[in-house]
Amino acid sequence: xxxKDIKDVLTFRAFRPEPDDSSAPWTRRFTRESTxxxxxxxxxxxxxxxxxxxxxxxxxxxxxxxxxILTQMGPEWRAMTDNGWCSVSLNNxxxxxxxxxxxxxxxxxxxxxxxxxxxxxxxxxxxKRYSLLHNPESNTSVLLSxxxxxxxxxxxxxxxxxxxxGRICVGVYGMMLDLIEQVSEARRARAxxxxxxxxxxxxxxxxxxxxxxxxSQREEQWTELRSRTDLYTDDMSPVLDIILPLIQNAGPNxxxxxxxxxxxxxxxxxxxxxLPGALVSEVTVPGQLWKLLTDS
Amino acid sequence: xxxxxxMHDLKPERPELAPPLPAVMMVLPVLFYLxxxxxxxxxxxxTVKTKQAQTDEQREMDGEQEVRxxxxxxxxxxxxIDETHGKAREVEAWMDSTQPLMEIVSAVxxxxxxxxxxxxxxxxxTAENPEHIExxxxxxxxxxxxxxxxxxxxxxxxxxxxxxxxxxxxxxxxFGDVTYTATLVKNKASEE
Numbered sequence: 001x002x003x004k005d006i007k008d009v010l011t012f013r014a015f016r017p018e019p020d021d022s023s024a025p026w027t028r029r030f031t032r033e034s035t036x037x038x039x040x041x042x043x044x045x046x047x048x049x050x051x052x053x054x055x056x057x058x059x060x061x062x063x064x065x066x067x068x069i070l071t072q073m074g075p076e077w078r079a080m081t082d083n084g085w086c087s088v089s090l091n092n093x094x095x096x097x098x099x100x101x102x103x104x105x106x107x108x109x110x111x112x113x114x115x116x117x118x119x120x121x122x123x124x125x126x127x128k129r130y131s132l133l134h135n136p137e138s139n140t141s142v143l144l145s146x147x148x149x150x151x152x153x154x155x156x157x158x159x160x161x162x163x164x165x166g167r168i169c170v171g172v173y174g175m176m177l178d179l180i181e182q183v184s185e186a187r188r189a190r191a192x193x194x195x196x197x198x199x200x201x202x203x204x205x206x207x208x209x210x211x212x213x214x215x216s217q218r219e220e221q222w223t224e225l226r227s228r229t230d231l232y233t234d235d236m237s238p239v240l241d242i243i244l245p246l247i248q249n250a251g252p253n254x255x256x257x258x259x260x261x262x263x264x265x266x267x268x269x270x271x272x273x274x275l276p277g278a279l280v281s282e283v284t285v286p287g288q289l290w291k292l293l294t295d296s
Numbered sequence: 297x298x299x300x301x302x303m304h305d306l307k308p309e310r311p312e313l314a315p316p317l318p319a320v321m322m323v324l325p326v327l328f329y330l331x332x333x334x335x336x337x338x339x340x341x342x343t344v345k346t347k348q349a350q351t352d353e354q355r356e357m358d359g360e361q362e363v364r365x366x367x368x369x370x371x372x373x374x375x376x377i378d379e380t381h382g383k384a385r386e387v388e389a390w391m392d393s394t395q396p397l398m399e400i401v402s403a404v405x406x407x408x409x410x411x412x413x414x415x416x417x418x419x420x421x422t423a424e425n426p427e428h429i430e431x432x433x434x435x436x437x438x439x440x441x442x443x444x445x446x447x448x449x450x451x452x453x454x455x456x457x458x459x460x461x462x463x464x465x466x467x468x469x470x471f472g473d474v475t476y477t478a479t480l481v482k483n484k485a486s487e488e
Contacts, residue, residue: 009317009324009325010325012325015317015322017316018313018314020307020313021313022304022309087303090306113308114309131306144304146306151307152308155307167303168305169303169306170304173304174304293303295303
C-alpha cells in the first residue's frame with residue numbers, strides 16, 4: 001500500500017471514481033473541485049471553469065492553434081483548476097456517419113475502444129478511435145470516428161502545460177446524441193398521449209463553433225446524416241446549405257430541432273426566414289456544451 | 297442513455313484503473329477522524345486537568361510554606377517568651393535573694409534560752425543560688441537542745457533546713473558547745 005492510497009482514503013478520494021475513469025460521471029469524479037472545460041477547434045479554442053459550487057465562470061475564447069494558445073494560456077488554465085483536470089471537446093479531425101447493420105453484441109462499447117475491427121469489420125481504420133450509438137428501433141447506427149493522433153496529441157500538449165485530460169470527446173457528436181435522446185423521449189411521450197398517431201419527420205441539427213451535424217429521422221428511422229467540421233465562423237449560411245436539403249428530403253411539416261454550443265445562435269431565425277412556417281425548436285440551454293462536457 | 301454515455305470518452309483507457317472503494321468502507325476514515333478528534337479532546341482535557349492539579353499542588357505547597365512560616369514565627373515568639381520568662385525567674389530569684397536576713401538573725405537570737413550562749417552566727421549566700429542561705433551557728437552552751445530550739449524557731453519563721461550538720465564532741469551532750477551548719481530555704485507556702 002502506498003502513502004497516496006492512505007491519503008486517498010483519509011481524504012475520501014478513494015471512494016470516488018478515479019479522475020480519468022470515463023465510466024463515471026464528471027461531477028462524481030470531481031466533487032467540490034474546480035475543473036476546466038475546453039472546446040478545441042482547428043483555429044479557435046474556447047474554455048470555461050466549473051468551480052467547486054458547480055457553476056461555470058471565467059469563460060473565454062481565443063483564435064489560434066491549441067499549441068500557440070497553450071503557451072500563453074496554459075499556466076492561467078492550470079491556476080484556474082484545483083488539480084489540473086480538464087474535459088476536452090475536440091472540434092476537428094473527426095467524421096460522423098450513419099451506418100447500417102453494425103454488430104450489436106453485448107459489451108460492444110468496451111470492445112470498440114480496445115478492438116474496433118471486431119465491431120466494425122472492414123469499416124474500421126487503423127489510427128482511429130470510435131464511438132457509436134445504435135437506433136434501437138432500426139438497423140442504423142451513428143458512428144463517430146476520430147483521429148487517434150489528434151486525441152493523443154491533444155492529451156500530450158495539455159500534459160506539457162500541467163493539465164490532465166479526464167475526458168476527450170467530440171462535442172458536436174455528444175450534442176447530437178443528446179438531441180437524439182430528447183427526440184426519443186418526445187416520441188415516447190407522444191406514443192403515450194396519442195397512441196397510433198404518427199410522429200412525423202424530425203431533422204436534428206447540432207452546431208458547435210464551426211462544426212455541424214444534422215440527422216434526419218422519419219418516424220423511428222434514421223434516414224440521413226451530414227457532418228462537417230470548420231464549416232462556418234460568424235456567417236451561418238454554410239450551415240443552411242448543408243441542412244436545407246435534409247429538411248426538404250424529410251418532407252413537409254418536418255420538425256427541426258436545433259442545438260448550439262451556446263444560447264443565442266441566429267440559425268433558428270435564419271431557418272424561419274428561409275422556410276416560412278417551418279417548425280423550428282431550439283433546445284439550447286445556456287452553457288450547453290459545457291454542461292454536456294461536465295455532465296452538469 | 298445517460299449523459300456519461302452521451303459524452304463518450306475517446307482517450308485511451310488506463311489499464312490499472314481501480315474502481316472506487318465501497319461506500320461502507322467510509323466508516324474507516326470517519327472512525328479515524330473521530331478517534332483523532334477524541335484523542336485531541338482527551339489530550340486537551342488531560343492538559344487542563346494537569347494544569348489544574350499543578351495549580352492545586354502549588355497552592356497546597358504555598359499553604360504548607362505559610363504554615364511553616366507561622367510555626368517558625370510562633371517558635372520565635374515562644375523563644376522570646378521563654379527568654380523573658382527566664383529573665384523574670386532570675387529577677388524573681390534576685391528579689392527573693394534580696395529579702396533581709398534580719399528575721400533569721402532575730403529568730404536565732406530569740407531562740408536562745410536563758411543560760412545558753414552563742415559564740416558566732418554566720419549567714420551567707422551565693423550569687424548563683426541566692427535562695428539558699430548557708431548558716432553556721434556556734435553554740436557555746438546549750439548543746440543539741442539549743443540547736444533544736446533554733447531549728448524550731450527557723451521553721452516557725454518559714455524556713456526549711458537541709459544539709460544539716462552538727463559538729464560536737466558528744467552527740468548526746470545537750471548542754472556543751474556544738475557547731476551547727478545547715479542550708480536554709482524559704483518555704484514558699486509560708487510567704488503566701
